Amino acid sequence: MMNALVLQSDFGLEDGAVSAMKGVAHNVSKVIPIFDNTHDIPPFDIWAGSYRLLQTVSYWPKGTVFVSVVDPGVGTNRKSVVVKTKGEQYIVTPDNGTLTHIYEKVGIEAIREIDENVNRLPHSGASHTFHGRDIYAYTGARVAAGVIPFEKVGPELNVSGVIRLPFCEAELIDDAIHGTIDILDVRYGNLWTNISRELFLKLGVSYGNPVEVNILNDSRVIYSNVMTFGKSFAAIHVGEPLVYVNSLDNMAIAINQGSFARAYNIGTGSSWRISIRKR
Amino acid sequence: MMNALVLQSDFGLEDGAVSAMKGVAHNVSKVIPIFDNTHDIPPFDIWAGSYRLLQTVSYWPKGTVFVSVVDPGVGTNRKSVVVKTKGEQYIVTPDNGTLTHIYEKVGIEAIREIDENVNRLPHSGASHTFHGRDIYAYTGARVAAGVIPFEKVGPELNVSGVIRLPFCEAELIDDAIHGTIDILDVRYGNLWTNISRELFLKLGVSYGNPVEVNILNDSRVIYSNVMTFGKSFAAIHVGEPLVYVNSLDNMAIAINQGSFARAYNIGTGSSWRISIRKR
Amino acid sequence: MMNALVLQSDFGLEDGAVSAMKGVAHNVSKVIPIFDNTHDIPPFDIWAGSYRLLQTVSYWPKGTVFVSVVDPGVGTNRKSVVVKTKGEQYIVTPDNGTLTHIYEKVGIEAIREIDENVNRLPHSGASHTFHGRDIYAYTGARVAAGVIPFEKVGPELNVSGVIRLPFCEAELIDDAIHGTIDILDVRYGNLWTNISRELFLKLGVSYGNPVEVNILNDSRVIYSNVMTFGKSFAAIHVGEPLVYVNSLDNMAIAINQGSFARAYNIGTGSSWRISIRKR
Numbered sequence: 001m002m003n004a005l006v007l008q009s010d011f012g013l014e015d016g017a018v019s020a021m022k023g024v025a026h027n028v029s030k031v032i033p034i035f036d037n038t039h040d041i042p043p044f045d046i047w048a049g050s051y052r053l054l055q056t057v058s059y060w061p062k063g064t065v066f067v068s069v070v071d072p073g074v075g076t077n078r079k080s081v082v083v084k085t086k087g088e089q090y091i092v093t094p095d096n097g098t099l100t101h102i103y104e105k106v107g108i109e110a111i112r113e114i115d116e117n118v119n120r121l122p123h124s125g126a127s128h129t130f131h132g133r134d135i136y137a138y139t140g141a142r143v144a145a146g147v148i149p150f151e152k153v154g155p156e157l158n159v160s161g162v163i164r165l166p167f168c169e170a171e172l173i174d175d176a177i178h179g180t181i182d183i184l185d186v187r188y189g190n191l192w193t194n195i196s197r198e199l200f201l202k203l204g205v206s207y208g209n210p211v212e213v214n215i216l217n218d219s220r221v222i223y224s225n226v227m228t229f230g231k232s233f234a235a236i237h238v239g240e241p242l243v244y245v246n247s248l249d250n251m252a253i254a255i256n257q258g259s260f261a262r263a264y265n266i267g268t269g270s271s272w273r274i275s276i277r278k279r
Numbered sequence: 280m281m282n283a284l285v286l287q288s289d290f291g292l293e294d295g296a297v298s299a300m301k302g303v304a305h306n307v308s309k310v311i312p313i314f315d316n317t318h319d320i321p322p323f324d325i326w327a328g329s330y331r332l333l334q335t336v337s338y339w340p341k342g343t344v345f346v347s348v349v350d351p352g353v354g355t356n357r358k359s360v361v362v363k364t365k366g367e368q369y370i371v372t373p374d375n376g377t378l379t380h381i382y383e384k385v386g387i388e389a390i391r392e393i394d395e396n397v398n399r400l401p402h403s404g405a406s407h408t409f410h411g412r413d414i415y416a417y418t419g420a421r422v423a424a425g426v427i428p429f430e431k432v433g434p435e436l437n438v439s440g441v442i443r444l445p446f447c448e449a450e451l452i453d454d455a456i457h458g459t460i461d462i463l464d465v466r467y468g469n470l471w472t473n474i475s476r477e478l479f480l481k482l483g484v485s486y487g488n489p490v491e492v493n494i495l496n497d498s499r500v501i502y503s504n505v506m507t508f509g510k511s512f513a514a515i516h517v518g519e520p521l522v523y524v525n526s527l528d529n530m531a532i533a534i535n536q537g538s539f540a541r542a543y544n545i546g547t548g549s550s551w552r553i554s555i556r557k558r
Numbered sequence: 559m560m561n562a563l564v565l566q567s568d569f570g571l572e573d574g575a576v577s578a579m580k581g582v583a584h585n586v587s588k589v590i591p592i593f594d595n596t597h598d599i600p601p602f603d604i605w606a607g608s609y610r611l612l613q614t615v616s617y618w619p620k621g622t623v624f625v626s627v628v629d630p631g632v633g634t635n636r637k638s639v640v641v642k643t644k645g646e647q648y649i650v651t652p653d654n655g656t657l658t659h660i661y662e663k664v665g666i667e668a669i670r671e672i673d674e675n676v677n678r679l680p681h682s683g684a685s686h687t688f689h690g691r692d693i694y695a696y697t698g699a700r701v702a703a704g705v706i707p708f709e710k711v712g713p714e715l716n717v718s719g720v721i722r723l724p725f726c727e728a729e730l731i732d733d734a735i736h737g738t739i740d741i742l743d744v745r746y747g748n749l750w751t752n753i754s755r756e757l758f759l760k761l762g763v764s765y766g767n768p769v770e771v772n773i774l775n776d777s778r779v780i781y782s783n784v785m786t787f788g789k790s791f792a793a794i795h796v797g798e799p800l801v802y803v804n805s806l807d808n809m810a811i812a813i814n815q816g817s818f819a820r821a822y823n824i825g826t827g828s829s830w831r832i833s834i835r836k837r
Contacts, residue, residue: 525685
């Protein structure tokens with residue numbers, strides 16, 4: 001049985017790097033289907049790589065093998081690993097924080113360190129900067145094609161030792177929910193928070209109700225205003241802001257057909273805090 | 280028999296949205312080939328989405344299923360539809376004007392509204408903002424794979440009721456052809472007009488002849504000059520402008536190895552009018 | 559036996575051009591796998607197209623057919639050709655310099671001019687500006703699918719007549735190696751030189767040693783400093799420069815997690831000269 005191989009990286013598509021990875025994979029097996037998650041992860045942004053995995057894995061079949069290469073530490077002693085998730089999928093990646101969201105939200109069944117003696121593209125020994133091609137794509141394709149089983153990738157590691165970036169859950173304190181802005185819906189400039197729909201609904205808010213939204217960068221107030229909780233953009237006029245449930249079932253903030261992030265110059269990460277309360 | 284699924288959207292490739300669509304489609308059928316038309320439609324630009332379909336569908340085989348998601352009205356009562364074209368292909372899209380060029384230039388054989396009770400990704404009920412993944416990719420893959428026939432997509436609608444954007448045909452008046460600038464050949468900055476080669480040839484112009492080109496934005500003259508009608512860029516020097524027949528068999532304006540659009544700050548749409556006369 | 563078809567161009571992915579090429583190929587054969595090398599070659603940059611082929615071909619299987627369309631001379635009498643490389647792969651391209659690196663570094667076994675009477679998409683006669691779709695993708699797919707053998711593409715040409723751009727090899731003179739900056743690792747801003755690892759090692763430098771790097775644009779000194787020869791980025795601190803062996807086994811210059819090219823405003827081509835000496 002052939003499984004899909006889904007690649008992501010921070011390489012961009014401007015040069016031949018992604019093509020070389022696909023060539024290596026296609027050389028391993030001419031019949032595994034090869035797809036892209038995204039290759040426009042901002043350079044070295046491990047958090048974004050971790051998030052994009054969480055955003056997508058559940059839509060792919062069991063058995064799918066994901067290869068993620070955001071690897072600022074290539075050449076250090078950071079480990080190269082394959083994990084089997086609780087969703088019965090595989091992820092091949094440097095163990096550098098890329099597995100944070102999968103660890104927290106999907107769960108990891110088992111993790112193995114890649115033994116580079118058996119899992120490295122033959123004759124690729126001289127370059128020490130492109131493990132994405134020489135190790136990750138090669139190993140991912142071999143697992144997807146069933147050339148080697150997960151169990152033969154290399155020695156098993158302790159799941160609790162997976163490297164994780166700081167990961168905060170949103171909280172309901174008194175009558176407000178406090179969370180962070182995890183990432184942008186890049187193209188549209190919408191803010192995606194770490195506040196789940198489930199937690200949000202504890203505010204007792206219904207579609208069409210106004211809510212008060214405060215956004216802080218560290219302690220500085222960047223935005224403070226009232227907006228509608230809408231089922232979709234259809235609930236409001238073009239140019240109006242709204243709070244809505246995004247495609248990952250978390251709360252998001254947008255300006256209908258505008259860019260909220262650009263309008264208020266808003267970034268992402270743990271210093272970007274958001275609170276929402278019923279009005 | 281498996282048909283190709285060809286996806287286009289205004290989602291960009293920076294995040295996981297397109298990957299999620301492909302995962303849903305691959306989950307429906309592991310053997311349908313999945314391709315991209317483009318995902319760089321400018322956000323909410325229904326006209327461009329409509330044009331990009333016209334630009335490409337005829338090069339794909341009969342039976343191909345296109346999914347187009349430029350959907351500023353997601354969550355409104357705009358309909359989700361599947362059309363069968365007179366070219367024996369299928370297009371899955373919100374009925375919001377995306378079918379304008381196909382309606383006018385290819386023809387629509389039949390149109391059916393998607394019944395979301397049977398054609399929605401299971402367990403995707405909570406999000407109301409990503410029909411591209413939950414409805415369009417899912418339905419497109421099911422039609423491409425033959426899981427459901429077109430006839431079972433949902434109730435038939437009246438073809439004449441398809442939503443169309445204003446669509447002007449170019450005209451020959453006296454000794455000049457008057458048209459509009461439909462779209463840019465983005466990367467090169469060439470102007471693609473709605474003037475067909477057939478209509479243009481009524482001017483009695485041959486390769487190598489000079490023509491006078493006037494470009495107006497509303498009533499303001501933006502460009503007025505004489506250039507050559509060339510068979511290809513080889514007909515003129517680098518840096519010179521020319522009129523040529525583009526890859527859709529319409530008339531286009533370019534600067535050889537330069538950007539006409541950037542040079543004269545030219546946009547697209549019905550307010551951008553162009554006239555060409557024999558000199 | 560089906561071979562992969564790998565496409566590259568300077569078309570970008572913003573419009574439908576690449577999709578039209580893939581549709582034509584898929585129409586020729588529904589079972590050949592179709593991949594992208596890159597479509598973000600800078601417009602008309604034949605050198606970059608040539609380089610991106612060299613960067614990737616060796617990672618794809620024997621029998622793979624590459625189509626490269628960087629074609630500023632479309633419509634001139636530049637030839638359309640298919641070459642068989644010494645690596646037993648095929649490249650379909652305008653013969654305009656795109657084959658420079660393949661000629662110099664891989665070797666060309668045989669070259670044939672495409673006979674457009676038999677190798678042109680039926681009914682595509684009116685457009686003279688999109689040979690990428692009408693001739694190259696069509697012919698490439700037919701060769702990949704085995705519809706026509708290489709020998710039937712058209713008349714054989716003399717390999718020594720392949721059009722080549724000026725191509726300089728790096729040299730060791732006295733105690734310094736002199737080369738050029740061939741191309742950028744675009745996303746990261748690293749400089750990729752034409753100095754091979756093998757030549758560089760003649761300086762007698764080991765990992766961790768300092769080397770002196772001089773970069774000139776024509777005769778103007780742009781950069782002159784000492785940096786470390788590192789095995790990978792792990793050898794130095796974030797923000798430090800280093801010399802390393804890139805993924806093509808050539809010497810490259812980078813700032814760890816920064817952009818060397820942007821930091822010093824560095825370009826590529828034969829006027830951008832670099833010398834490295836042991837310190």
